[in-house]
Amino acid sequence: MKVSELGERALISRIAGLLTGADNVVAGAGEDDCAVLDAGGEDYILITTDMLHRKTDFPPQMTGEQIGWMSVAVNLSDLASKGARPLGIVMAMGIPPDTEVEFVEDVVRGMDRCATAYGARVVGGDTDSHNELTMAGTALGTVKRELLIRRNGARAGDMVCVTGSLGGAGAALLALDRKIPVSREVLKALFEPVPRIFEGMALAGSRSVTAMMDISDGLALSLHDMSRAGSVGFRIYESKLPVVPYVKGLKKDELLEAAVFSGGDFELLFTVAPEKLGAARKASSLTVIGEVIDEGIFIERGGRLEELEARGYEHFGRLD
């Protein structure tokens, strides 16, 4: 069977099944947004990696600086979702030999700008000649043992929350596809995503969150991932979603679709016990979009409950 027939999530599950575990691996491959290691110290060490490519991940309208920013931000977002403090980033860059040095420098400036904005540093990397610009970043972070938030802690009755607004990246992508002129602000949602590092750390510190992950693959797919991890279900309400406001040239339905199914929003999805909602709100601005139930993943639209499809961003073009 070919990789394209199997799909990304099934492939990851096969890969994870082949890897040897160990006692000091608190979360291993395929289990969470980051791997979590116990090196014996007071804090856990978290590590996460993400590879991006020119053709699939960087629309031609992106500047070098935005490419650098994005390459760091995708990794910081994974740390944010575990409540971790970022420590360092390394970046392996595959660069076509005919690339202008000035462009590479712009990319590096964007990497540095994103890392430093969230208290991290780009501390190392690798450069390699490649036919397509390829950015493989790895972020390292730490979190106090008792504050680590996993994907799998949600319990029926918890409130389902998100940071920020939804659909911004998807709306921008749709506008680019249709060649609709959009504002710099709309494009920024797609090209310069904000990793929710400070929100993630504050939420972890508030001890109010039972499960958390980022929604960079889209809200729907992330709810399915969190459901599988924690053996719980979700009911969310379309009317409660913090959908991005009016975008010129796009219909309300399209923005709603982007908010639920598009990838690229780097917001946090998390669950909170109802009595701790106040503590969570103190830690971060948030929107309650639904509740954790025993099983099934549903969205309420106009008074009707529908099953929420596992549709969103996936490599290799299919879902398992």
Next chain:
Amino acid sequence: MKVSELGERALISRIAGLLTGADNVVAGAGEDDCAVLDAGGEDYILITTDMLHRKTDFPPQMTGEQIGWMSVAVNLSDLASKGARPLGIVMAMGIPPDTEVEFVEDVVRGMDRCATAYGARVVGGDTDSHNELTMAGTALGTVKRELLIRRNGARAGDMVCVTGSLGGAGAALLALDRKIPVSREVLKALFEPVPRIFEGMALAGSRSVTAMMDISDGLALSLHDMSRAGSVGFRIYESKLPVVPYVKGLKKDELLEAAVFSGGDFELLFTVAPEKLGAARKASSLTVIGEVIDEGIFIERGGRLEELEARGYEHFGRLD
């Protein structure tokens, strides 16, 4: 100017100049084999990344398992050179969609086999659709603060040493290029390099080593890197080099050339104060190949001292 005109080492130096430093970054980008971070604990945290590609790094004769092994080994070798204990590996894999799943599984088996052989675990990764198989690995390790060995500690009068033998990988590559049939053992030197993790840790523990790095870019280039890092020079002796024994179809001169200038040998190059040579020998088998001098990099061949060129393996095809 294009990247190909600038060359890899000059590019890295430009990139490093654009990055913001910090007090907790003990060694940053471009400064050593690994980045070294001070997270406040008893040990330093080390991180290193390496990106490999199908066309440039994996000859067609390599099996999937060997590709996986190599992708982990290049990163472990960087940890070894700082005396670090490996903790975890993450691997971002860019995979062509028409790849057989069985092949990917073989690659993962090789990754797992190499990691576990040296006390590490593959703890996470990323899969991504890409036109060429691309493996971007990152290794994480720790070392006691007082045992960290840098590239820059060599002092005039120290002995220059290497682990293992030299030229094995280069000889295998030459044989493949010329379609000379060679033994499985010879190919193994190229396809399944041994990262010197145990030797590196033992040498660090012996407190006898003043500077260390790996020679995966070749002995000559590594001597130049170590010279620049420590502002010292080297005199090595051709007659003392532990060149791989006779390889069918290759001349003695070709093996010597491979030992000095070819990349791919994952041995450690290190310097030891003469009075500590006994302690170093107890920690690891080694060969003394020369001594540290004030400046210049020379090789003695047949009684004549020659300057040793900075020639070896470099991406983007030129040296600065």
